[in-house]
Amino acid sequence: MVAKISIGSSLYGALSYNGMKMNRDEGRVLGANKIILPADGHIDIARMVENFNLFMPKTGRTKKPVLHISLNPHPDDKLTEQQYEILAREYLDKLGFGEQPYIIYKHMDIDRHHIHIVTVNVNEQGKRLNQDFLFRRSKKITTELEEKYNLHKAQREKISPDTPIRKIDPSGDIKRQVANTVKMVGMRYKFQTIGEYNAILSLYNVKCDPADGKVNGREYHGLVYFATDDNGKTIATPFKASRLGKFASRTAIDGRFERAKDKIDVAPTKRKVADVIAHSTDNADFIAKLKEHNIDVVLRYTEEGRIYGVTFIDHNTMTVLNGSRLGKEFSANAINERFNNPANAPTDTPDVATPIVVPPIEPTPDDTGSNNQSQTGTAQDTQTSDGQQQSTVTQSVSDFGDYDLPIPGLDLFQQGQSFNPDEEEFRRRMQRKKKKGRRPKF
Known part of the structure; x- marks a missing residue:
């Protein structure tokens, strides 16, 4: 008890x-x-x-x-x-x-x-x-x-390297499940941005948003965690990181970002993704073939159906990589042109028929969008060899950021933002197009 x-x-x-x-x-x-x-x-x-x-x-x-x-x-x-x-x-x-x-x-x-x-x-x-x-x-x-009274003795749940990470069960202890998910994801996976962190959390129906503000004149930089359903909608009161443990704090996660920089090797993931792109006929085929290689992909869409963000989760190397980290031909824009506008797709798509030489790649800016984007869409589950659940999540930009923070005191904070050059440029281009189409007022 x-x-x-x-x-x-x-x-x-x-x-x-x-x-x-x-x-x-x-x-x-x-x-x-x-x-x-x-x-x-x-x-x-x-x-x-x-x-x-x-x-x-x-x-x-x-x-x-x-x-x-x-x-x-x-x-x-x-x-x-x-x-x-x-x-x-x-x-x-x-x-x-x-x-x-x-x-x-x-x-x-x-x-x-x-x-x-x-x-x-x-x-x-x-x-x-x-x-x-x-x-x-x-x-x-x-x-x-x-x-x-001859009751079962309470035992602390032990987390081992082979403990499977499971989706949040709404009928169970949500706080404990969120805490365990955050702890195990942090222990096993390597990521370098909040966007990449959210991509892996979304597979298990968890979301993380920065909370920045001032309390009694002192600046506050924290994280808030949400349990969601398969459509990305919040199903319980959000939890401040301090309620889950030090491993969930902003300081701990920022530390993981820094340590991951020297540990991530993009070459293995790049080879597999290049092979899949070369042999995929459409978006669904691309996702299915990646799963066969034990790689999940999180795609983010605008309301018009354009892919504006892509993140690859390689469960073989335990790394989370935004498309632009693999190279320009794997960015959200390239993936969108490849599958949504085949006529405009680049002709220099990697050909796996010849050996691929992968030079050292420097990390490029995050293309996943703002850090506090809520994950919505659909999720499909698969089972890996160790029993771990995986999902491929597709998201819609229209629902991002629409939530309340009912925790007392959280109304003092504002959601943190992350700057993404690729997406900001895309949005500016879209705004310019809309302005050109307006009739002048007299």
Whole structure:
């Protein structure tokens, strides 16, 4: 059993969160202490706050008096509602909060049912309860309860080099899945830009956006992660990198960009992509043949259907490469002309009938677009030899950047931008064309 403790200042916020679950028929109240529960089961949040305030001083020095605790038994532990309540009450007694006012909720919003507890850590005299080694004591208590009631012991999920990366399962623990995906992608793949980073994350229905701004006069440069569905739409509240771990932070990811520069060899990927392009009849054939070589490709389209971004994900060399890094003939513009405008396609497409000499290639500017583009479109899954899921994602520029950030405080930040010379030039050309077509005003 895993216990998670959050200490905060908003009693109304904690009660509202659980009330929202009840309104969706995803939660119910199992019991309470010193809190009057209505006979009809209808929970009035304002009335609950008043009940709590009866046992709290009007003024006090404790700035964060609210504890929001979740108890998460192992999925294989099938417990009755009475057993859930017994666990919650015994846990609070051992933690020293048994005499405090509290409410116990059961959540059924995911397959693994679990308990939420809202209580306060100050007594009627305004004195704060003992919080020394709170998390250490909590861990000891959950271990004792596991042994007493013969529950499955909580085990930290171990990530090994051969652990498969899977798409986000909406019915599971989304935060943990996002964290594991980010950690494993960072451990295994090499990339040099946010665009390339997002390309590999998109295969597993995760998206990352920079968040830049100021808080209390201090500049902030962070990252925000999203869980999405196969169409790239956000399915859960986004997570700030700090909630996932240091490995997900802006500093950690920027460090991976720098280290990747000296480790990436584009030659193997370039040879395979050149061979596929030479023998592909159309866009779909190009994607299918790349998959046969264990390479995924992320294509980005304008509303008119023009390819304006292409990123290759080579699972053999574990590298993520924008098309322009392989060479001009692999850029988004070249790929678009090849498959969308065959008559204008270059005649010097690499011919694999003769040996290809690949000189050392210096990285060229990113052609994937702005860093905070949301990934939309369709995704097709395949299985690699090690059981890892892969997808080829096609995206539409029309939906990029359209999302809300419901995390408190995130409204202080603005999305970060990345400059892409190729795309900026393309957009300027398109704007000039539109201007030429306008009639003069008199």
